[in-house]
Amino acid sequence: MTISVITFDLDNTLWDVEPALIKAEQVQQQWLLQHRPGAVDAFDQESLLEFKKSVWKRHPELLHHVSQMRTQMLYELQIAGGYSKEDAHIGAQQAFEVFLVARHKVVFYEEALGVLERLAQRYTLGALTNGNADIYKTDAADYFDFAFSAEHMGASKPHPAMFQAALKQTGVAAEQIIHVGDDPEHDIRGARDMGMHTVWVNSRQKTWPDGDRADREIENLRQLPKAILDISDHR
Numbered sequence: 001m002t003i004s005v006i007t008f009d010l011d012n013t014l015w016d017v018e019p020a021l022i023k024a025e026q027v028q029q030q031w032l033l034q035h036r037p038g039a040v041d042a043f044d045q046e047s048l049l050e051f052k053k054s055v056w057k058r059h060p061e062l063l064h065h066v067s068q069m070r071t072q073m074l075y076e077l078q079i080a081g082g083y084s085k086e087d088a089h090i091g092a093q094q095a096f097e098v099f100l101v102a103r104h105k106v107v108f109y110e111e112a113l114g115v116l117e118r119l120a121q122r123y124t125l126g127a128l129t130n131g132n133a134d135i136y137k138t139d140a141a142d143y144f145d146f147a148f149s150a151e152h153m154g155a156s157k158p159h160p161a162m163f164q165a166a167l168k169q170t171g172v173a174a175e176q177i178i179h180v181g182d183d184p185e186h187d188i189r190g191a192r193d194m195g196m197h198t199v200w201v202n203s204r205q206k207t208w209p210d211g212d213r214a215d216r217e218i219e220n221l222r223q224l225p226k227a228i229l230d231i232s233d234h235r
Contacts, residue, residue, distance in 0.1 A: 003232045005170050005198070006119055007126040009157075009181030010133045011200050014140065014221075015106040017131070024102035031098045032077070037092050051077065064150045065100045067132045093193025104137045109125075109203070111222045116143040118225060126166050128179070129154040130186060147172075157183075167194070174233035176213075176227055188214045195232050199224060 004025050011017035032040045043051065056062075062069040064097060074095045078088035117155075120143040127147035129137040148165045151157040157163075167174060174195030181187025182201045185192045188213065191198050200214035201221070216227035 003123070003176055003228060004172055005124045005126065005166070005177040006228065007128050007177060007179045007196075008162075008168050009179075009187050009201075010127055010129040010135060011131050012182045012203075013180060013187075014110045014112045017106065017133075020103055020106045023105065028074075028099040028104040029097055031095050032074075032091075034077050035094070035197065036081065036083065036087075036123075039078045039083070049162075056221075064154055065149060066130075067100070067138065072100065073108075074192050084219055092136065097137050100132070102131045106133070106138060108139065109221055112142060113143075113219045115221045115224055119228075121145075122184065123228075126169065128157065128166060132145060157181075157186040158193065160190070160194055163191055163194040164182060168222055169188075180224065184209050184211070184214075197218075199227050 001012075008014060015052040029040060040048065043133075052073050055076055056069065059069065059072055069091050074092035075088050078091050079085065083091065104146060116125065124145045125143055126143055128149075128234055129135075129147075130150045132149065132151060134149075135141060135144050146166070146169045148169075149161050150162070153161040153165060155161040162172075163179070166177065170177070175197070177191075178199060179187060179191035180199045180201060181191070182203070184200065188198045188200055192212065192214075198214040198216075200217045200221055201224075202208075202217050205219065215231050218227050
């Protein structure tokens with residue numbers, strides 16, 4: 001069987017997520033200071049992080065729902081700041097929307113869009129993410145045929161749910177899919193356990209942890225087309 005589907009993790013695979021998240025947090029903070037004074041004014045970075053952790057502990061059911069978790073945190077911040085439940089609910093939704101718009105202003109790795117365009121001419125492309133990025137809200141939207149997230153599935157990689165969804169969506173065998181990602185546990189082990197081929201994007205030149213390695217390792221996405229061909233040739 002030939003390789004026919006390439007699935008991608010998103011954050012830190014197609015772009016560096018940190019700058020976008022930092023900017024999104026800043027925009028969210030500015031919105032709260034302007035529209036919900038008193039909600040975050042007394043928090044420094046450390047105390048705000050502790051508040052977030054307390055929300056995470058109280059709501060383990062939202063573990064795989066990062067958007068709902070953030071909205072809940074924003075709601076509780078405003079309740080603690082003295083706002084009514086109604087105002088806190090409205091404010092949480094509005095603050096989250098501001099955050100999400102900024103969160104999607106990602107800067108793709110320099111080579112990413114060109115590689116995706118090239119691959120899309122030959123393969124079915126899918127996105128599998130544990131985060132709340134929507135590939136269809138980015139400049140790569142036209143290259144992707146499907147996308148699944150942990151929020152949509154109710155489970156995060158390496159749980160098999162997202163990989164199973166990709167198999168069902170495409171109707172191909174696992175050995176016809178190559179999954180590309182930066183996380184050895186979430187991406188590589190998760191996909192390999194499903195019988196898929198794997199490519200580790202090691203742009204930060206990390207040391208591989210214990211366990212079976214990916215089928216191929218690359219340092220930047222320019223190397224991906226060759227890695228895909230190498231896997232195809234050695235099947």
